[in-house]
Amino acid sequence: xxxxxxxxxxxxxxxxxxxxxxxxxxxxxxxxxxxxxxxxxxxxxxxxxxxxxxxxxxxxxxxxxxxxxxxxxxxxxxxxxxxxxxxxxxxxxxxxxxxxxxxxxxxxxxxxxxxxxxxxxxxxxxxxxxxxxxxxxxxxxxxxxxxxxxxxxxxxxxxxxxxxxxxxxxxxxxxxxxxxxxxxxxxxxxxxxxxxxxxxxxxxxxxxxxxxxxxxxxxxxxxxxxxxxxxxxxxxxxxxxxxxxxxxxxxxxxxxxxxxxxxxxxxxxxxxxxxxxxxxxxxxxxxxxxxxxxxxxxxxxxxxxxxxxxxxxxxxxxxxxxxxxxxxxxxxxxxxxxxxxxxxxxxxxxxxxxxxxxxxxxxxxxxxxxxxxxxxxxxxxxxxxxxxxxxxxxxxxxxxxxxxxxxxxxxxxxxxxxxxxxxxxxxxxxxxxxxxxxxxxxxxxxxxxxxxxxxxxxxxxxxxxxxxxxxxxxxxxxxxxxxxxxxxxxxxxxxxxxxxxxxxxx
Amino acid sequence: xxxxxxxxxxxxxxxxxxxxxxxxxxxxxxxxxxxxxxxxxxxxxxxxxxxxxxxxxxxxxxxxxxxxxxxxxxxxxxxxxxxxxxxxxxxxxxxxxxxxxxxxxxxxxxxxxxxxxxxxxxxxxxxxxxxxxxxxxxxxxxxxxxxxxxxxxxxxxxxxxxxxxxxxxxxxxxxxxxxxxxxxxxxxxxxxxxxxxxxxxxxxxxxxxxxxxxxxxxxxxxxxxxxxxxxxxxxxxxxxxxxxxxxxxxxxxxxxxxxxxxxxxxxxxxxxxxxxxxxxxxxxxxxxxxxxxxxxxxxxxxxxxxxxxxxxxxxxxxxxxxxxxxxxxxxxxxxxxxxxxxxxxxxxxxxxxxxxxxxxxxxxxxxxxxxxxxxxxxxxxxxxxxxxxxxxxxxxxxxxxxxxxxxxxxxxxxxxxxxxx
Numbered sequence: 028x029x030x031x032x033x034x035x036x037x038x039x040x041x042x043x044x045x046x047x048x049x050x051x052x053x054x055x056x057x058x059x060x061x062x063x064x065x066x067x068x069x070x071x072x073x074x075x076x077x078x079x080x081x082x083x084x085x086x087x088x089x090x091x092x093x094x095x096x097x098x099x100x101x102x103x104x105x106x107x108x109x110x111x112x113x114x115x116x117x118x119x120x121x122x123x124x125x126x127x128x129x130x131x132x133x134x135x136x137x138x139x140x141x142x143x144x145x146x147x148x149x150x151x152x153x154x155x156x157x158x159x160x161x162x163x164x165x166x167x168x169x170x171x172x173x174x175x176x177x178x179x180x181x182x183x184x185x186x187x188x189x190x191x192x193x194x195x196x197x198x199x200x201x202x203x204x205x206x207x208x209x210x211x212x213x214x215x216x217x218x219x220x221x222x223x224x225x226x227x228x229x230x231x232x233x234x235x236x237x238x239x240x241x242x243x244x245x246x247x248x249x250x251x252x253x254x255x256x257x258x259x260x261x262x263x264x265x266x267x268x269x270x271x272x273x274x275x276x277x278x279x280x281x282x283x284x285x286x287x288x289x290x291x292x293x294x295x296x297x298x299x300x301x302x303x304x305x306x307x308x309x310x311x312x313x314x315x316x317x318x319x320x321x322x323x324x325x326x327x328x329x330x331x332x333x334x335x336x337x338x339x340x341x342x343x344x345x346x347x348x349x350x351x352x353x354x355x356x357x358x359x360x361x362x363x364x365x366x367x368x369x370x371x372x373x374x375x376x377x378x379x380x381x382x383x384x385x386x387x388x389x390x391x392x393x394x395x396x397x398x399x400x401x402x403x404x405x406x407x408x409x410x411x412x413x414x415x416x417x418x419x420x421x422x423x424x425x426x427x428x429x430x431x432x433x434x435x436x437x438x439x440x441x442x443x444x445x446x447x448x449x450x451x452x453x454x455x456x457x458x459x460x461x462x463x464x465x466x467x468x469x470x471x472x473x474x475x476x477x478x479x480x481x482x483x484x485x486x487x488x489x490x491x492x493x494x495x496x497x498x499x500x501x502x503x504x505x506x507x508x509x510x511x512x513x514x515x516x517x518x519x520x521x522x523x524x525x526x527x528x529x530x531x532x533x
Numbered sequence: 534x535x536x537x538x539x540x541x542x543x544x545x546x547x548x549x550x551x552x553x554x555x556x557x558x559x560x561x562x563x564x565x566x567x568x569x570x571x572x573x574x575x576x577x578x579x580x581x582x583x584x585x586x587x588x589x590x591x592x593x594x595x596x597x598x599x600x601x602x603x604x605x606x607x608x609x610x611x612x613x614x615x616x617x618x619x620x621x622x623x624x625x626x627x628x629x630x631x632x633x634x635x636x637x638x639x640x641x642x643x644x645x646x647x648x649x650x651x652x653x654x655x656x657x658x659x660x661x662x663x664x665x666x667x668x669x670x671x672x673x674x675x676x677x678x679x680x681x682x683x684x685x686x687x688x689x690x691x692x693x694x695x696x697x698x699x700x701x702x703x704x705x706x707x708x709x710x711x712x713x714x715x716x717x718x719x720x721x722x723x724x725x726x727x728x729x730x731x732x733x734x735x736x737x738x739x740x741x742x743x744x745x746x747x748x749x750x751x752x753x754x755x756x757x758x759x760x761x762x763x764x765x766x767x768x769x770x771x772x773x774x775x776x777x778x779x780x781x782x783x784x785x786x787x788x789x790x791x792x793x794x795x796x797x798x799x800x801x802x803x804x805x806x807x808x809x810x811x812x813x814x815x816x817x818x819x820x821x822x823x824x825x826x827x828x829x830x831x832x833x834x835x836x837x838x839x840x841x842x843x844x845x846x847x848x849x850x851x852x853x854x855x856x857x858x859x860x861x862x863x864x865x866x867x868x869x870x871x872x873x874x875x876x877x878x879x880x881x882x883x884x885x886x887x888x889x890x891x892x893x894x895x896x897x898x899x900x901x902x903x904x905x906x907x908x909x910x911x912x913x914x915x916x917x918x919x920x921x922x923x924x925x926x927x928x929x930x931x932x933x934x935x936x937x938x939x940x941x942x943x944x945x946x947x948x949x950x951x952x953x954x
Contacts, residue, residue: 331820352822363820372814374562383810384821392803399801 028186035084044070046243057219059233067242077101107185109176111192117165170201189220206232272470275494278307281478287337289323297323299502305478312493313482320502330354358446370436373425378406413438430461451482575920583913584616591615619905626898627891644781650890652843654788656868658795659839661877666832667812672732673865675739676710680841683709685848688769698768710841711834718833722826744858762855771850784850796879
């Protein structure tokens with residue numbers, strides 16, 4: 028089915044999220060929609076899916092103008108969507124999830140699960156998926172859950188499939204498998220819209236590429252374009268794809284982690300016998316696909332995990348079994364991976380958030396009283412130093428953009444005397460300008476002699492920042508390798524393959 | 534390729550600002566801390582609905598409605614008389630009675646309002662404090678009873694000099710409430726037991742425990758068969774504020790002090806800062822080194838202590854002739870309404886308490902003067918809560934803009950982000 032969007036314009040108040048966007052996806056084509064966070068990709072797809080009504084423009088399927096009042100209409104017309112955050116009910120089986128919303132019933136309103144199971148088997152056989160219709164969705168790995176989403180869309184006869192950032196949660200292997208599936212779907216005549224900001228994937232699978240920036244189409248590119256060409260189009264200016272940093276001058280080992288294990292409430296091993304050192308003046312990047320124990324390892328360092336064994340020492344003093352407050356007071360700065368959930372109180376002002384982890388002692392608290400004048404002065408200074416764009420220090424941080432929120436977190440953590448700095452996913456969801464700023468700050472912290480641990484699932488970020496790279500897979504360390512290790516090697520390590528011989532003990 | 538990082542589409546999806554808390558959290562927060570204008574409009578709306586009900590239940594209105602189409606003026610006049618009469622009786626019974634000869638006598642209703650308001654303010658502050666830490670303290674009744682029983686016992690059974698006796702009874706009462714609330718905090722912190730369930734159950738425990746002690750235990754008046762305590766000794770009774778002709782007592786000063794304390798605690802102290810952080814985002818508070826569990830315990834102790842103050846106020850100030858198990862007379866639950874109406878802000882609670890005190894004082898005279906059933910006042914009170922709990926309804930009726938709509942939020946978010954580039 029051929030999909031055509033003509034002159035789609037979607038406004039939110041004064042902001043034009045989509046400005047006369049034209050997009051044509053031919054039948055049996057993989058069309059990549061490339062753009063930064065906030066460029067308007069998801070808005071456009073939500074218009075297509077009937078979630079938003081566009082102010083102007085029309086949607087055509089096989090040259091017939093469509094009017095979607097909601098996702099139901101879009102689905103009925105043959106548009107399917109695989110959301111980034113899966114729309115599945117964890118406690119339902121695969122078959123139940125697939126039939127959800129258009130359940131077949133037998134007499135008396137009984138669900139026809141037999142037919143649903145058959146349908147799931149039929150589709151998974153067609154594409155070579157190995158999906159058990161009776162498995163509970165919550166028991167399935169992320170990659171398989173995504174396949175359930177695909178089965179769901181295909182079972183409703185979707186002729187146009189939209190993949191919204193599908194690879195964010197996948198391992199490189201699962202990503203490769205997804206690419207194969209996308210090609211199969213394409214060969215079966217399905218049109219595919221592939222939303223992403225990852226240049227490599229686009230070049231691997233797309234037939235055509237449309238780049239959007241600030242809500243408008245800035246051009247089409249062919250999959251043969253180089254990374255730098257695509258990035259420049261996406262960002263709108265020449266982009267320096269590397270971070271300027273001098274070679275590290277590592278000092279003594281500061282953070283020493285030995286035989287660390289973390290268990291969850293059911294006794295499942297999340298971090299398995301992990302040992303490593305971080306030296307003063309170096310950045311150790313912990314790489315790995317989301318969910319391989321990095322989060323739990325970081326939380327164990329911060330005193331946020333209850334079931335930890337092994338040893339964590341910072342400058343010779345043990346940190347294991349200490350409360351979060353004691354860890355912070357020992358001089359550990361922490362940027363949590365989910366800043367809105369764990370790093371900031373959205374309703375608090377910028378100033379209040381800047382004292383969030385110093386609410387017990389001087390300078391901000393004296394004899395039970397918050398020193399408001401001092402805090403205001405401090406906040407004004409920090410807002411300036413970290414270039415936080417806001418209406419003033421009394422603005423609730425929830426109203427700031429992601430980049431400015433992250434600057435508030437950085438300002439808070441970096442304005443203490445640090446003996447260790449831990450930054451988890453420091454640039455997740457940020458725009459390019461903020462990413463550069465955050466990276467500069469992290470490198471500056473390293474250069475001041477502080478040991479730095481960066482946890483990132485993005486290979487690009489790891490490669491840009493790391494002096495050494497530690498790769499984790501299923502809770503174990505696959506290896507610790509130098510910062511200039513080729514991407515291909517890292518990719519294999521992220522899938523659990525130890526590097527050939529070298530580096531494992533570095 | 535460092536330009537293309539960041540996988541979350543938090544800022545990409547224009548309508549969902551990053552990090553939405555769950556629906557329940559948002560609802561809880563909106564109901565407990567929404568804007569003051571909604572509170573005021575909820576009261577106005579409730580009074581309007583109350584007026585309709587007064588008109589419907591009035592005999593004259595019912596009689597004249599029978600011939601409405603021949604003489605509609607009669608019906609309208611009857612409605613006007615019924616409603617204006619009722620509300621003016623409410624005013625005269627709660628603020629100033631114009632029919633009395635002197636100012637000193639005319640102002641008496643206001644002092645009654647303030648006396649009724651005193652425990653409502655105290656207990657309302659306790660409930661509001663709980664709200665700000667994200668907890669629903671429904672245990673006002675139990676905390677008041679325990680506070681009154683312990684403090685009341687000190688009041689009638691212990692011999693101490695004037696002044697000291699009062700202070701000791703007061704402190705023991707507050708500690709009793711703090712203990713009863715603290716148990717709830719401890720259970721939540723240690724075991725995760727939900728405070729709504731534990732407070733309700735502890736209400737029963739306290740009620741039957743105190744009932745038992747009043748019948749067979751050390752709270753009963755010696756030689757009496759009534760389940761009632763002896764009278765509070767004079768040395769422990771709150772002094773009158775305006776002389777013996779008025780019922781207003783020292784408790785009201787305590788209510789003002791409690792309001793100032795709670796305001797300082799929440800707005801100025803570091804403990805209050807930590808309370809609010811836990812109430813708004815317990816995850817971030819935990820990561821910032823604030824012990825969330827400890828805050829639950831402290832908050833419930835302070836909450837229970839404030840509610841306990843209301844309990845002790847009843848036995849040392851309002852009814853000093855001895856108390857029974859019904860001494861809370863619904864204040865523990867009305868306090869929830871007061872806290873909601875006051876938007877969990879200390880001064881908001883103060884004024885909401887006075888409004889409810891006025892309803893209580895005026896409700897009786899409304900019934901006496903105009904024959905309006907006292908239930909109407911209760912209906913008005915309940916409607917206030919109903920409207921507060923449904924902000925979209927109030928906004929729709931008064932055509933107020935929806936605050937922080939997705940549209941506006943997006944605008945701010947994205948325009949700033951664009952600016953940041």
